[in-house]
Amino acid sequence: xxxxxxxxxxxxxxxxxxxxxxxxxxxxxxxxxxxxxxxxxxxxxxxxxxxxxxxxxxxxxxxxxxxxxxxxxxxxxxxxxxxxxxxxxxxxxxxxxxxxxxxxxxxxxxxxxxxxxxxxxxxxxxxxxxxxxxxxxxxxxxxxxxxxxxxxxxxxxxxxxxxxxxxxxxxxxxxxxxxxxxxxxxxxxxxxxxxxxxxxxxxxxxxxxxxxxxxxxxxxxxxxxxxxxxxxxxxxxxxxxxxxxxxxxxxxxxxxxxxxxxxxxxxxxxxxxxxxxxxxxxxxxxxxxxxxxxxxxxxxxxxxxxxxxxxxxxxxxxxxxxxxxxxxxxxxxxxxxxxxxxxxxxxxxxxxxxxxxxxxxxxxxxxxxxxxxxxxxxxxxxxxxxxxxxxxxxxxxxxxxxxxxxxxxxxxxxxxxxxxxxxxxxxxxxxxxxxxx
Numbered sequence: 547x548x549x550x551x552x553x554x555x556x557x558x559x560x561x562x563x564x565x566x567x568x569x570x571x572x573x574x575x576x577x578x579x580x581x582x583x584x585x586x587x588x589x590x591x592x593x594x595x596x597x598x599x600x601x602x603x604x605x606x607x608x609x610x611x612x613x614x615x616x617x618x619x620x621x622x623x624x625x626x627x628x629x630x631x632x633x634x635x636x637x638x639x640x641x642x643x644x645x646x647x648x649x650x651x652x653x654x655x656x657x658x659x660x661x662x663x664x665x666x667x668x669x670x671x672x673x674x675x676x677x678x679x680x681x682x683x684x685x686x687x688x689x690x691x692x693x694x695x696x697x698x699x700x701x702x703x704x705x706x707x708x709x710x711x712x713x714x715x716x717x718x719x720x721x722x723x724x725x726x727x728x729x730x731x732x733x734x735x736x737x738x739x740x741x742x743x744x745x746x747x748x749x750x751x752x753x754x755x756x757x758x759x760x761x762x763x764x765x766x767x768x769x770x771x772x773x774x775x776x777x778x779x780x781x782x783x784x785x786x787x788x789x790x791x792x793x794x795x796x797x798x799x800x801x802x803x804x805x806x807x808x809x810x811x812x813x814x815x816x817x818x819x820x821x822x823x824x825x826x827x828x829x830x831x832x833x834x835x836x837x838x839x840x841x842x843x844x845x846x847x848x849x850x851x852x853x854x855x856x857x858x859x860x861x862x863x864x865x866x867x868x869x870x871x872x873x874x875x876x877x878x879x880x881x882x883x884x885x886x887x888x889x890x891x892x893x894x895x896x897x898x899x900x901x902x903x904x905x906x907x908x909x910x911x912x913x914x915x916x917x918x919x920x921x922x923x924x925x926x927x928x929x930x931x932x933x934x935x936x937x938x939x940x941x942x943x944x945x946x947x948x949x950x951x952x953x954x955x956x957x958x959x960x961x962x963x964x965x966x967x968x969x970x971x972x973x974x975x976x977x978x979x980x981x982x983x
């Protein structure tokens with residue numbers, strides 16, 4: 547854990563309080579500092595080894611919301627040479643390979659007042675060694691051209707890298723938004739060529755997917771140039787450490803019980819633990835008594851505010867699925883999110899639903915109605931929030947929605963999975979919120 551100067555939350559003014567929170571809890575921004583990146587030491591070591599290998603690049607992949615961008619940007623800032631900052635590029639929906647290559651080059655030469663001079667000294671005029679006359683002419687005017695072939699893209703990136711720094715690192719985020727198989731194949735050829743030609747640049751790609759095949763199709767010839775770094779969901783301990791570090795910095799005492807409960811609700815997705823942590827400390831700071839120890843009332847308020855302030859697209863997915871004539875759909879979603887397993891049989895989900903209904907003091911749904919709800923949640927009218935990979939098996943189409951379901955259930959006083967699989971320390975089951983207030 548990072549060593550910090552601590553003081554009581556009662557002794558800091560609002561500006562100091564906000565500054566401290568922003569150092570440790572970032573629900574809407576990626577982390578770029580290794581000491582704040584909890585539970586990802588193994589992945590950072592793997593990235594280090596990959597980038598140390600000549601011609602090798604990195605592909606960070608996993609579910610949406612597990613922290614891929616934070617891992618990628620932290621690694622980029624660690625391994626970028628000191629004469630520049632890493633380049634951060636995002637894929638737009640349907641982006642082509644050529645527009646992505648131009649975007650990378652744009653950012654590599656961004657705001658370089660000596661660009662014209664660099665082009666001339668690079669030996670690029672009149673069909674020079676690397677750049678075509680057309681590309682050189684465009685660059686001399688301060689305009690980065692869009693390449694029209696893989697060879698042209700390699701030449702452009704080689705020049706742009708030389709104008710940036712000794713060892714530029716480029717992060718390409720949301721690569722899954724490049725959907726064309728043709729563009730994926732072109733990108734695979736590009737990766738192969740910049741490696742084979744020893745172009746002095748390192749790529750760290752990020753994408754939602756379980757494998758490189760999900761993200762690059764069948765272009766297996768480029769896979770040997772890419773280290774596959776899969777990010778699983780975070781375990782209980784690193785999730786707890788995220789909030790604990792902020793508590794230490796603010797001089798706040800927080801029981802292990804509350805830390806563990808926040809981690810279990812978050813279900814392995816860092817976004818939720820950061821969000822709940824932010825709301826928890828604001829709850830203490832705004833308390834008239836300015837206590838230095840977390841109580842049930844602070845935790846309850848934090849959960850309520852976290853539900854209200856969650857990312858809009860998560861709320862939209864959930865509400866489209868559940869805003870119908872009754873609450874059955876919501877309870878069924880909670881039942882699917884009840885256990886840490888990402889994919890569950892309908893019989894298991896039905897058993898979980900029974901436990902939820904018992905906590906709510908409501909009768910269990912009959913099996914026919916339950917089956918109907920599960921199947922409806924796979925349809926467009928309900929946002930296709932669920933998907934089925936096998937007969938009788940279900941999972942969330944967007945796994946990160948699981949955490950929001952757990953957050954909503956906790957706000958309603960429903961405890962999901964008292965023996966969460968991530969809870970290796972065997973914590974006591976969390977009581978319902980009304981018992982805490």
